[in-house]
Amino acid sequence: MRDLSARGVELALEGDDLRINAPDGALTPELSARVEAQRDALVTILARARESHAESAHVPDDPALSGPLSRAQHRLWFLDQLHPPALFLNLPCWVRLKGKLDVAALQFAITELGRRHPTLRSAVIGVDGRPHQVVRDAELTLQEEDLSHLPEGERERALEAFNARESNRPFDLRFAPPIRFTLIRVSENEHFLYYVTNHVVFDGFSHDLLLRDLKALYEARLEGREAPQAPGYRFTEYLRWHADFLASPAQTAELEYWKQKLAGMPAVLELPTDRPGPQEPVGGSTRQGLWLRRPRGKRPRKRG
Template sequence: MPEPKISSSSPNARDSVTVELVEFLSYLRSLDINVFVEGDRLRCNAPEGILTPELRAEISHKKAEIISFLKAANRTSSFTPAPIVPMGRDGNLSLSFAQQRLWFLDQLVPNNPFYNVPAALRLTGSLNLRALQQTFNEIVRRHEALRTTLAVVSGQPVQRIAAAFHLPINVVDLRNLPQESRQTEANRLTAEEAQRSFNLSNDLLLRVTLLQLDDAEYLLMLNMHHIVSDGWSIGVLI
């Protein structure tokens, strides 16, 4: 008896086609090309100059497969998800994998500044220090990560989220220095702050220092530990 041939409708063949299609759609997405279904028509949005004749031809060639795939995906994702329920904050909260890695590195080399995330902003004009203080404390109130420290329980690191935490702003007045020396001193203090380490167990993992260079000129220094922040977070904070 001859061996049965595997037709194009076999599960393995279908899986292979699906994988190739997903890879192709992922590639389009990486180019910022958005492919979607509108009714029974395939639509495509792309930045100018990105959609080459070769890509247009390939999209056209796979048009029926793409429409079928996207319609199936839309049907699958049309369910109503269950609401996200916050976990209690009274127990031991485990670290994320990224936090575990950073905590381990901190234990390996204690008091290191390797994972500080510093930033500095120049402010000009009339500054309301009280409003600035209230602003940062409101940010800390809203974002649990900025009220988080790390403790060790039974040999394992856990997160401790404070219900409330007052963030002090250290103000350094440089106006007593000669005009030509103020920026130099500000640069020195900024570099020094960027290298100042955090104690992950006890310190608030956000520090704010305000340097006053003149009556209407300031330098606002921010420093966070990477275990609660990253470059994107700094942008959001600013």
């Protein structure tokens, strides 16, 4: 059912009935037949979200921080519900740390990171058949692993095994937080900071923001300075503005303009591939590492 997401088709429950919202031309006869064939499974998925566990459905500590998902988040959430466990939504990241490390200061920085960015403490629950993001009173913590006692060859294998295990451990989005941090000690002056999060609340651009704030908070703690001021706006505020905008006459006019401009365009661009793709996502991936020696690394840095 990947075509639903690709075509911008949204599904929701009204009572026990399945409601379908789709752009003009997106719901082809073939796709309609596939949806009808899997109607019971789709209703079950959406009903599961609506009847979320009681522990995850209580009113958030600060209602001002709750809100609907963006359209992109909604599509990813739907894939998470349709193909559990949706391991293809896990976003792992490694950061190599060389030199003396103050673990307590790093733990403080991670906890403060969660306080500054409520999205990292959020859960996604069903409200009337539609997903909502709510912020929980959850604290980000730092788990620790010590591999310094292992010989170098075994240490590399242990790191690979850790990555395979953690990157394939699913998130239950009904419960916060949707991110996990682990500090792996390789030697007294070398560590790896590993974190994995879910794509519903995180994207590629978010990595830069997270690492920038984490560095600033860690350095402030070491130097005894106050933590940098937290952002004065929240993602949920943007989502509310965007929801209002989508319902405004201005958006209606813009939508009509683009409907006319793109009239006759194919709903999905079918590109030739070297082999047939699977009908359902399998979530397979691989990893390729590349180290740049210092002389070669200077030029890309200057151009960046």
